[in-house]
Amino acid sequence: TKDPNSAPNRHTAVHLFEWKWTDIANECERFLGPYGFSGVQVSPPNEHALIDGRPWWQRYQPVSYKLQSRSGSEAEFIDMVNRCNNAGVRIYVDAVINHMAAGGNRGSAGTSYNPGAKDFPGVPFSAWDFGDSLCKTGSGNIENYNDPDQVRNCKLVGLPDLLVSKDFVLDKIVEFMNRLINIGVAGFRIDAAKHMWPNDLNKLIGKLNNLPSQTFGNNKRPFIYFEVIDLGGEPIKNTDYTWMGRVSEFRYGKFLSEVVRKKFGQKLKYLNNFGTGWGMIPDGDAQIMVDNHDNQRGHGAGGDILTFFDSRLYKIATAFMLAWPYGYPVIMSSYNFNRNNDAQGPPSDGNGNTNNVIINADLSCGGGWICEHRWRQIYNMARFRNAAGFQPVQNWWDNGNNQIAFSRGNKAFIVINNDDHSLDQWLQTGLPQGQYCDIMSGNFEQGRCTGKVITVEGDGRTKVTISNSEEDPMIAIHVDAKL
Ligand code: QV4
Numbered sequence: 001t002k003d004p005n006s007a008p009n010r011h012t013a014v015h016l017f018e019w020k021w022t023d024i025a026n027e028c029e030r031f032l033g034p035y036g037f038s039g040v041q042v043s044p045p046n047e048h049a050l051i052d053g054r055p056w057w058q059r060y061q062p063v064s065y066k067l068q069s070r071s072g073s074e075a076e077f078i079d080m081v082n083r084c085n086n087a088g089v090r091i092y093v094d095a096v097i098n099h100m101a102a103g104g105n106r107g108s109a110g111t112s113y114n115p116g117a118k119d120f121p122g123v124p125f126s127a128w129d130f131g132d133s134l135c136k137t138g139s140g141n142i143e144n145y146n147d148p149d150q151v152r153n154c155k156l157v158g159l160p161d162l163l164v165s166k167d168f169v170l171d172k173i174v175e176f177m178n179r180l181i182n183i184g185v186a187g188f189r190i191d192a193a194k195h196m197w198p199n200d201l202n203k204l205i206g207k208l209n210n211l212p213s214q215t216f217g218n219n220k221r222p223f224i225y226f227e228v229i230d231l232g233g234e235p236i237k238n239t240d241y242t243w244m245g246r247v248s249e250f251r252y253g254k255f256l257s258e259v260v261r262k263k264f265g266q267k268l269k270y271l272n273n274f275g276t277g278w279g280m281i282p283d284g285d286a287q288i289m290v291d292n293h294d295n296q297r298g299h300g301a302g303g304d305i306l307t308f309f310d311s312r313l314y315k316i317a318t319a320f321m322l323a324w325p326y327g328y329p330v331i332m333s334s335y336n337f338n339r340n341n342d343a344q345g346p347p348s349d350g351n352g353n354t355n356n357v358i359i360n361a362d363l364s365c366g367g368g369w370i371c372e373h374r375w376r377q378i379y380n381m382a383r384f385r386n387a388a389g390f391q392p393v394q395n396w397w398d399n400g401n402n403q404i405a406f407s408r409g410n411k412a413f414i415v416i417n418n419d420d421h422s423l424d425q426w427l428q429t430g431l432p433q434g435q436y437c438d439i440m441s442g443n444f445e446q447g448r449c450t451g452k453v454i455t456v457e458g459d460g461r462t463k464v465t466i467s468n469s470e471e472d473p474m475i476a477i478h479v480d481a482k483l
């Protein structure tokens, strides 16, 4: 389904990239649940290759479907899913099902395998289960993305390509995903979906179980979002997949980053029809993000994508994304890395054991964990999105350039100044008269505001002043943070 299966009034998920299951379970209880997040995209939970240097991308090289990975054991995974569901937070699994490992010979669960011979006894898959005979390129790899046959049937960067059309292969994948569903997982990111035939994926989805009714209610289907990078210019389109689930709309983060960076003559004012008005897929078909684990380090779509390295602009882009009613947002939660080493794995003890996430007194993270989702300007916008609910955009205002404002019905209102001069303006907020806490500059805690207080007059207007030199040149208010 395209429905994220969220608990009521939760609208923002977070990708806890490379986090351990024990940490995610704690995070659901101590932070994500209370702060109104809807779900967590977790790193691939199944057995993966162990590659020298322990790069993050070893987890995209499956060895078997045993639930033992760098993030933890099967028992820890089950405990995490239960505790997150109890906290009202859903778990979405990154399902790597297009291929198996190209490197290594012993997996994270201890299974020996031989990628050259395509022997993966932990499943078991053997040479017969891979599609080499279907691939017509000289190298056996995908050489030309303009040829859909090779994109589907040949190897993605040398990764042995599974014959998903074969019943035995499909059934092994279905068995794996159904085990996760029975544990209580609410949905899947389908990794490398561009490299699998839509009809095969449709068959697979048809064989998935309903979600456990005691947690989700009767007849609920798993949430599916496909990773299909479509920036235009290739014959494979994201709309080849939207009939079966959502698709990650990679143009969203690319275009939004360009606008906030003011590249190619872009301006914030052009965002007034962001979404289908910009040629993107329909709202309900899209899963969106500013950046993801690939393009933040130059893999995948790449480009001018904003990341935590450009924190000021990143907060602006994320604030717009969470204020604007389009798509299902997943916030990237990163670890720090050396930009000259795009393979660098998560903070670890040097023996491949991932470190615990450190939580500081001010809610931020330490120990190399960036935790964008714990930045005040970001977690408060997740609450803004919940307050805004399904209200439409109203009261759009812009200065013809990079100063914009809009409300979400009569529930929430945001102003952004990305110009090189200050903003000084009476604006219509759409909100009821009263005093509101600006959730950019502070928090609304126990009925008090630690940031700026914004007064909305009886006619719904307020006087807004935002200097362009502010760290966060934005004001955001909503009815759940009214004084
Ligand atoms: C190398 C050579 C190949 C050679 C091969 C021979 O480059 O030419 O044929 O060895 O063995 C890693 C290495 C890569 C290596 C490959 C196989 O980086 O150099 O090939 O392993 O050993 C992640 C990383 C990849 C990584 C892969 C597997 O991004 O660098 O490859 O994991 O470990 C396209 C796709 C899209 C994809 C995106 C990155 O359409 O689907 O590229 N995105 C998803 C994930 C991504 C993941 C994969 C798909 C693969 O988001 O993280 O790739 O599961 O746009």
Ligand code: CA
Pocket: 098, 151, 152, 153, 154, 161, 162, 195, 196
């Ligand atoms: Ca394939």
